């Protein structure tokens with residue numbers, strides 16, 4: 199029986215058996231990876247530029263070719279049968295092996311880049327040296343481990359993005375959203391910062407991912423970054439103003455109208471990699487209530503940590519470089535306290551009737567931040583927050599959240615815990631947007647409960663671990679702070695039950711504990 203017949207048969211799971219062209223395509227990608235690995239051994243490539251082009255092209259062409267053999271021979275539509283039978287996608291030996299290799303790669307990348315060949319003083323060797331020609335071409339400097347990582351990261355999003363588009367080609371939302379993440383990664387996170395760095399080599403703030411905003415970009419308010427922007431002329435001041443406007447104006451407005459999906463599923467690079475390269479692992483997210491409880495604690499604690507760390511760093515900056523600011527430390531701290539107190543007041547006045555556990559959690563989080571800040575201002579010394587040096591706090595944050603959580607666990611554990619571990623449990627940006635999505639947004643997923651046949655496809659593919667089916671069975675709108683609006687639940691539903699909507703806010707949150715059939719007025 200061939201693959202096409204298997205798709206037609208409801209009794210036999212469709213597991214792509216891997217055609218010969220598909221195997222050749224995969225071998226081509228692996229050959230490219232092998233060439234990159236050879237560079238680690240300082241293999242004597244005569245022309246690094248040529249061999250680098252060959253290896254990156256082989257990896258990319260292999261992925262694109264493989265995707266074509268996998269999807270173009272079959273009718274459009276999502277065929278997730280067999281997900282739990284594959285060694286790679288069902289935490290088998292292959293899944294564990296890939297997880298281990300990725301984890302090891304991230305550990306070396308963050309803490310032992312010299313093993314990748316990073317030697318800024320005496321000249322790069324190994325893998326980093328292999329990328330020198332491309333780095334000189336794009337930004338005018340020798341490569342760093344971050345340039346290597348950025349290049350491979352972008353290659354993965356573009357290559358697997360193409361695969362994703364073929365897989366979901368019948369669904370316009372998925373196609374457009376994927377083109378969007380590919381564009382933002384390629385242009386805003388990779389090419390523009392590299393080219394700006396070449397044009398303005400003395401301006402360090404250009405050489406970063408310019409679509410990342412605070413709190414995901416946790417160095418935005420650090421002293422060196424603030425000074426660079428303030429000293430950076432019109433362009434520097436524009437970037438400072440734009441960065442602040444993104445946090446306090448543009449992002450809240452977009453989240454109000456579209457939910458957090460505008461960022462998490464359309465713009466963000468972490469989300470971009472999760473959606474494209476991580477797509478085969480989305481079903482591995484934990485759907486249990488325990489995981490949901492853990493998620494709420496962990497993500498909000500990270501948000502508090504990130505917020506307090508940022509306030510501490512700005513506090514130190516204002517003390518050490520008063521000439522750069524128009525406000526004093528105390529004005530800053532009490533300004534923040536006032537802002538938070540006002541937020542809690544507004545929440546209480548306008549949202550208290552709609553508050554469930556998520557919202558209570560919001561209040562607790564904000565209250566906790568408030569208390570910490572007051573303690574901070576009264577108990578700390580020159581550069582200290584709660585008796586801890588603010589720069590130490592910043593480096594702990596960088597180690598625990600910026601490196602360990604977002605990189606090692608966030609990507610390394612794709613094949614074990616699913617593709618959105620970081621977004622779900624550790625991303626402060628997702629937490630912040632999620633708070634707003636839950637309380638002040640039009641976004642919701644509506645459910646036509648009477649049509650639901652309880653197949654569970656939607657829950658299975660939800661990368662954020664939301665039990666979508668439970669909402670659908672009750673005909674209840676899905677308004678969850680964690681939902682990134684990827685829309686895959688809606689795309690896989692065979693009955694058209696789920697719809698992502700941005701209607702008016704009224705009646706967005708529905709509480710209908712019973713199956714209603716088609717008539718929502720019957721109780």
Ligand code: SF4
Nearest residue numbers: 660681682684685687
């Ligand atoms: S509920 Fe649907 S749209 Fe939201 S994260 Fe889950 S799969 Fe994506």
Ligand code: SF4
Nearest residue numbers: 650651653654656691
């Ligand atoms: S909402 Fe759709 S995908 Fe989810 S259980 Fe019901 S019929 Fe299946």
